[in-house]
Amino acid sequence: MFASASRATVSIATKMSKASFSSTTAAASKKVAVLGAAGGIGQPLSMLLKLSPHVGELSCYDIVGTPGVAADLSHIPTPAKISGDLPAAGSWPPKGNDGIARALTGCDVVVIPAGVPRKPGMTRDDLFNTNAGIVKGLVESCAEHCPGAILAIISNPVNSTVPIAAEVLKARGVYDPKKLCGVTTLDVCRANTFVGEALGKDPREVDVTVIGGHAGITILPLFSQVPGFMDAVDEKKMDALTVRTQFGGDEVVKAKAGAGSATLSMAYAGYVFTENVLRAMDGEEITQCAFVESTLTDAPYFASPCKFGPDGVTEVLGYGELTAYEKGWFDKMLPDLKKQIQKGIDFANN
Numbered sequence: 001m002f003a004s005a006s007r008a009t010v011s012i013a014t015k016m017s018k019a020s021f022s023s024t025t026a027a028a029s030k031k032v033a034v035l036g037a038a039g040g041i042g043q044p045l046s047m048l049l050k051l052s053p054h055v056g057e058l059s060c061y062d063i064v065g066t067p068g069v070a071a072d073l074s075h076i077p078t079p080a081k082i083s084g085d086l087p088a089a090g091s092w093p094p095k096g097n098d099g100i101a102r103a104l105t106g107c108d109v110v111v112i113p114a115g116v117p118r119k120p121g122m123t124r125d126d127l128f129n130t131n132a133g134i135v136k137g138l139v140e141s142c143a144e145h146c147p148g149a150i151l152a153i154i155s156n157p158v159n160s161t162v163p164i165a166a167e168v169l170k171a172r173g174v175y176d177p178k179k180l181c182g183v184t185t186l187d188v189c190r191a192n193t194f195v196g197e198a199l200g201k202d203p204r205e206v207d208v209t210v211i212g213g214h215a216g217i218t219i220l221p222l223f224s225q226v227p228g229f230m231d232a233v234d235e236k237k238m239d240a241l242t243v244r245t246q247f248g249g250d251e252v253v254k255a256k257a258g259a260g261s262a263t264l265s266m267a268y269a270g271y272v273f274t275e276n277v278l279r280a281m282d283g284e285e286i287t288q289c290a291f292v293e294s295t296l297t298d299a300p301y302f303a304s305p306c307k308f309g310p311d312g313v314t315e316v317l318g319y320g321e322l323t324a325y326e327k328g329w330f331d332k333m334l335p336d337l338k339k340q341i342q343k344g345i346d347f348a349n350n
């Protein structure tokens, strides 16, 4: 049965307030690595993290381009020290050939947007063949060089790459479910934006709970829980907003016409997620949605609101009562989600 939805509301908007960028340097103590830092998401995400008052050290790692990304970011006058590493030779500043070891050693949080993005006509699952191996290899390195770090997986298909990461960590004896998350924050950002438009409200004042996974119908925004929503919006409009949230990624892929998928909004979402994790590490009470190991449903991983503390996820919260409309989507989603999770588990163990 569904657990209670009680949770402290944390507005995404507050995380991007001016204060986030100009705050005291006292808490700038964490080491964060971005793996895939030269990519469409990786570069703007690294820039936002360079602005974070919580980041003392930022490692930019990729198979190409990171010495340049790091040199560029290093001129931004914030406390975070920057390094850029490649797998073997090449780094900025020049420091030898230890590549990923140097990037990961001592990390508190590792954010992973490495991998190929979609082109029009593709599903996220079509990325599996390329990205599964990339994520597996990178998480093996995390297990070796920073086994205690919190991992935030952005690489698609998230519904499969998170289970792959879990299996890799289990095989190395360092799996801690509190410290492995799939980043679904972009779904929350989209839902907040669309509800803001529909209700004529500032989207920064909206906080939609989005549950399930991160692909098509596995994404389920619970608009019924948004104060005032059900009074203002009829079922037809609610259906349109639900489907737009589920397929928001496709909207961007289509508009980019072969040049990739969401990068700027994802960099924002990845920054919000990571900043929240860092705030919780520094003692703030944070609740945000994430795709984590979960017993809420039959699916072994599920996105729902989670409480975060100094060591990652402290509690996987429930998502409250579903309306009949939401329950319809929920029932449709679970078989797909379970299949995509199992695909990741099987890949990692074969």
Ligand SMILES: NC(=O)c1ccc[n+]([C@@H]2O[C@H](COP(=O)([O-])OP(=O)(O)OC[C@H]3O[C@@H](n4cnc5c(N)ncnc54)[C@H](O)[C@@H]3O)[C@@H](O)[C@H]2O)c1
Pocket (backbone or CB within 6 Å): 035, 036, 037, 038, 039, 040, 041, 042, 061, 062, 063, 064, 113, 114, 115, 116, 117, 118, 127, 131, 134, 137, 138, 153, 154, 155, 156, 157, 158, 183, 184, 185, 186, 187, 214, 260, 261, 262, 263, 266
């Ligand atoms: N979770 C989400 O909500 C969400 C949102 C948008 C995109 N994504 C996913 O994020 C991923 C990246 O998207 P993008 O637009 O930044 O792609 P991109 O191609 O612009 O960048 C990917 C980067 O990963 C790097 N890379 C590849 N293999 C690597 C490896 N083994 N080690 C380190 N780096 C490696 C590439 O060199 C490249 O710089 C895609 O899989 C995309 O589907 C997820």
Ligand SMILES: O=C(O)C[C@H](O)C(=O)O
Pocket (backbone or CB within 6 Å): 117, 118, 124, 156, 186, 214, 248, 249, 250, 252, 253, 261, 262
């Ligand atoms: O749609 C994609 O392929 C990228 C990402 O998952 C998104 O939701 O924008």
